[in-house]
Amino acid sequence: MSASRIGQMLPSRSLSVLNGGNGWFFGGGAQYPAGYLASGVRSMLIPSQLSHFFPQSIAFSGVSERLRGLAHEKMTENGVLSRDKVLTIDTMNPTVKNVEYAVRGPIVQRAMQVEKELREGVKKPFTEVIKANIGDAHAMGQKPITFFRQVLALCSYPELLNENMFPEDAKNRARRILQACGGSSVGAYSASQGIDCVRQDVARYIERRDGGVPCDPDNVYLTTGASDGIVTMLKLLVCGEGASRTGVMISIPQYPLYSAALAELGAVQVNYYLNEEKCWSMDLSELERSLAEARKHCNPKALCIINPGNPTGQVQSRQCIEDVIRFAAKERLFLMADEVYQDNVYAEGCQFHSFKKVLFELGPEYSDNVELASFHSTSKCYMGECGFRGGYMEVINMDPEVQAQLSKLVSVRLCPPVPGQVLMDLVVNSPQPGEPSYTTFMKERTATLSLLAEKAKLTEQILNTVPGITCNPVQGAMYSFPNISLPEKSIKEAKALGQAPDMFYCMKLLEETGICLVPGSGFGQKDGTYHFRMTILPPTDKLKILLAKVKEFHQKFTQQYS
Numbered sequence: 037m038s039a040s041r042i043g044q045m046l047p048s049r050s051l052s053v054l055n056g057g058n059g060w061f062f063g064g065g066a067q068y069p070a071g072y073l074a075s076g077v078r079s080m081l082i083p084s085q086l087s088h089f090f091p092q093s094i095a096f097s098g099v100s101e102r103l104r105g106l107a108h109e110k111m112t113e114n115g116v117l118s119r120d121k122v123l124t125i126d127t128m129n130p131t132v133k134n135v136e137y138a139v140r141g142p143i144v145q146r147a148m149q150v151e152k153e154l155r156e157g158v159k160k161p162f163t164e165v166i167k168a169n170i171g172d173a174h175a176m177g178q179k180p181i182t183f184f185r186q187v188l189a190l191c192s193y194p195e196l197l198n199e200n201m202f203p204e205d206a207k208n209r210a211r212r213i214l215q216a217c218g219g220s221s222v223g224a225y226s227a228s229q230g231i232d233c234v235r236q237d238v239a240r241y242i243e244r245r246d247g248g249v250p251c252d253p254d255n256v257y258l259t260t261g262a263s264d265g266i267v268t269m270l271k272l273l274v275c276g277e278g279a280s281r282t283g284v285m286i287s288i289p290q291y292p293l294y295s296a297a298l299a300e301l302g303a304v305q306v307n308y309y310l311n312e313e314k315c316w317s318m319d320l321s322e323l324e325r326s327l328a329e330a331r332k333h334c335n336p337k338a339l340c341i342i343n344p345g346n347p348t349g350q351v352q353s354r355q356c357i358e359d360v361i362r363f364a365a366k367e368r369l370f371l372m373a374d375e376v377y378q379d380n381v382y383a384e385g386c387q388f389h390s391f392k393k394v395l396f397e398l399g400p401e402y403s404d405n406v407e408l409a410s411f412h413s414t415s416k417c418y419m420g421e422c423g424f425r426g427g428y429m430e431v432i433n434m435d436p437e438v439q440a441q442l443s444k445l446v447s448v449r450l451c452p453p454v455p456g457q458v459l460m461d462l463v464v465n466s467p468q469p470g471e472p473s474y475t476t477f478m479k480e481r482t483a484t485l486s487l488l489a490e491k492a493k494l495t496e497q498i499l500n501t502v503p504g505i506t507c508n509p510v511q512g513a514m515y516s517f518p519n520i521s522l523p524e525k526s527i528k529e530a531k532a533l534g535q536a537p538d539m540f541y542c543m544k545l546l547e548e549t550g551i552c553l554v555p556g557s558g559f560g561q562k563d564g565t566y567h568f569r570m571t572i573l574p575p576t577d578k579l580k581i582l583l584a585k586v587k588e589f590h591q592k593f594t595q596q597y598s
Contacts, residue, residue, distance in 0.1 A: 131302045143542055144169055147552040162550035166582050168570040169552045171346070171514045173420025176573035181419060181480050183473045184462045187213075188424075191222045191458050203472035209465070213458055222454045228447040230258025230428070231454070234461040238428050241464030246393035257429050257442070258460060260452045261422075262376045262413040265429035267297045269372060269409050272442060273338050274303040283334035285326060285369070287318070288560035289517060289567070291346045295560070304334040309562060312519065315508050316350035320359050327367060338370040339363075344377040344388065344512030347559050347569040349492070351386040351512040357394045365406050373410040376427075379417035382489035383511035392432060408432040414459045416514065418484040426456030426463075488514070491572040491579055498583040502590050514573055517556065520566050520590070523597035538566040541593065549585045 125133075144167075151165050167175070174180065183206060190196050190210035197207055216233045218224030229235065235258060239251040259265035274282040283304040286294045290307075298305045308326035310316040318341070330336045341360060343352045352360075364371050373391035381388050392410055396403040414426035431439065466481075467473040492510035499507040499518050507518035522537050530540030538555035545551055556567025574582060 131300050141554070141558060143539065143546060143554065144552060146543065147546055150546065150550065160550065161548060165546075165550045165552055166574060166578060167552045168574060168582060169554045171416060171571050171573065172422050173416075173514075173573050174422065176571070177575045177578075178420045178484065178573065179480070180421065181477065181484075183467055183477045184419070184421065184459060186473075187462055188455060188458060192455070194220070205467055205471040205473050209462065213461060217454065222458060224454070226258075226451040226454055226457060228449075228451050229443060230256070230452060231457050231461075234258060234457050235428075237461050237465040238430075242390075242392070242430060246390055246396070249393055249396045251430065255431050255434075255439075257431070257446060258452050258457050259411075259427040259429055260449075260456065261415055261425045262374065262411040262427040262429070263293055264425075264449075264452065265409070265411050265427060266293060266372065266374065268442070268445060269429070270297050270301055270303065270338075271445065272438065273370060274298075274301045276335055279333060279335070281334050282338075283330045283336035285323070285330070285336055285339045287340070287342060287345075288562075289316075289347050289556065289569075290340075290560050291342060291374070292558060294340055304330070304336075306330040306334070306336050307560065310345070310348060310350070312508065312562075312565075315511065316345055316348035316517075318352060318356050318360060320363060323360070323363055327369075336367075336369065338372055340372045340374065341391070342374040343391075344380055346374075346377065346513050347515045347517045347554075347556075349508070349510040349513045349515050349517060351381055351383065351388065354387075354389045354394060357389050357391060358398065361391065361395055361398060361402055361406060365402055371406060371408045373408065375410055376413040376416045377513040378412065379485065380488065380514060381512040382492045383509055386511045388512070392430070395432070405433060407434060409434075414456065414463055417463075418481045418488075419459075419463060420484075421459055424456040424459045425453050426458075426460040427452075428460060487576070488572065491574075491576060492516075494576070494579065495570070495572050495583065498580075498587065502587045504594055505590060510572060514571050515569050516572060517559075517567050517569050520568060521594075522566050523594060526593070526597035529597070538568060541566070542568055544593065545586070545589050549589050551582055551585055551589075553586075 147165050147167060147169070150160070154160060154164070186202050186206040187209045190202060190206060191213055194210070194214060196202065197210065212233065213231070214220045214222070216231050217226065232253070235253040235256040238256045238258075239253040242251040242256075243249060257265065257268075259268070270284065273284065276282055281302075281304050283306040284294070284298055285306040285308055286298075288307045288309050295305055306326055308322050309319075311319045311322070323339075327336055339360070341352070343357070344350065345352075361371070363369075371391060375388075375390060378388045378390070390410065391408060395406055395408060409429055409431050411429045412427060414424055415422040431442070434442070467477040495516045496507050496510050499505050499516065504521040505518050507516050510516050520538065520541065522541060526540065527537045530537040533540065535543070536555060536557035538557050542553050542555045545553065553568040553570045556565075556569065559567075559569060561567055570582075570586075572579065
């Protein structure tokens with residue numbers, strides 16, 4: 037029988053059969069390579085009246101290795117072969133599914149939807165969404181520092197160096213940085229550890245900040261924001277399985293970067309609670325409790341501190357920092373000091389103390405032994421340049437072999453964004469007295485920090501006038517983290533909906549007022565307590581509106597569910 041005659045006898049969507057590598061293509065079916073059909077499938081697809089034309093010996097002699105996924109394939113309506121996805125929710129990396137990041141979580145996604153609805157003309161009891169969920173200063177209206185943008189412009193478009201519109205100190209900074217770039221262009225890759233002259237400037241800055249404590253540029257790594265450095269260090273630290281798996285101690289409340297990174301790495305999150313009654317201070321007895329409990333099921337190796345605090349806005353005292361260093365030395369813990377808000381200190385009597393400075397002032401017993409990584413960024417303080425993703429980390433007392441592995445690890449991502457490195461250089465090598473840009477720079481810097489201090493106080497004062505809301509002083513950083521009392525009826529309704537009670541509260545706040553805050557449950561909190569985090573960054577007039585709306589809403593919410 038001819039191939040064409042056989043084809044007439046097959047259904048229009050029958051599979052093609054290949055005999056000994058010679059393709060016979062039948063009906064409306066698609067083409068398939070030799071050896072495609074397994075014998076079991078053959079018996080189902082080939083009509084019985086044709087079975088003697090296809091003896092068992094025909095390459096149904098073993099299924100091709102690359103096509104053994106037949107059970108995962110199906111034919112679409114138009115006869116095209118469709119396969120199940122290789123990457124599905126069940127086959128993906130399971131640790132990624134454990135990652136949560138509240139700052140950009142469900143409530144923020146809903147806020148974006150509400151904004152879209154407003155643009156489309158949907159009627160709401162408000163005309164705009166006020167996002168107080170994230171520390172994005174420029175998005176909230178903070179103006180960039182003139183000198184920084186001048187140098188960035190010059191580096192991005194060097195032809196401007198020939199113009200007279202820029203001051204000479206800005207031009208000099210740009211020329212020096214461009215000379216250190218490949219091809220004199222910020223579009224070229226840099227060394228993986230960062231541009232050499234920028235790392236030298238960072239080292240000199242750290243020495244000035246810490247009263248002369250030496251800093252080796254070889255211990256400085258430029259990073260893609262502080263987050264990149266933090267995650268890189270955690271990658272080096274995490275190892276082991278079961279009871280030997282690495283545990284990392286993080287403060288609760290915490291910045292969700294830490295819990296998210298630990299979840300992704302499959303590390304054990306070890307919580308220690310800040311003392312809300314003492315303005316979110318660290319408590320040595322709580323550190324000891326947390327560590328002892330963790331050692332029953334994992335191997336705690338690192339202790340993370342955020343100072344000034346996010347989301348809690350506290351500034352740790354020097355005595356507290358000394359206690360933490362001694363504790364880390366005694367318990368052989370690697371210290372990670374997140375110090376990105378080091379210029380954001382507002383409260384009287386508070387002062388920023390770097391962990392490195394205190395470590396060295398405690399003497400060689402500690403300064404020669406305690407392992408420390410500290411982090412800084414261009415995203416916060418008076419700069420607020422989040423989008424440039426500039427930052428650095430400094431490592432102290434790191435094992436040389438481990439540091440070689442660190443250098444290898446950072447080389448994998450080639451280099452941090454070069455414009456971010458430029459900006460980091462300007463932060464640590466800002467205009468000095470006698471330079472043309474100094475007066476304007478200091479005026480802008482001082483005005484920005486002074487306004488933040490005013491808004492920190494304003495936020496604390498107004499929130500504390502609301503029955504059922506208690507707000508600690510915002511000593512530093514960019515956030516308040518007030519405690520909110522929620523009626524039992526609202527807690528039960530939230531749980532019935534499968535929501536955390538403060539998520540339920542914040543979602544209702546968004547829907548009724550257009551204000552976007554982050555529930556405290558996204559940062560961690562003691563059981564039975566509820567909070568929200570709000571940034572103090574909105575312009576003063578908008579901040580007053582926000583606080584008035586929060587006050588009105590809380591009173592209404594309390595009455596509704598009482």
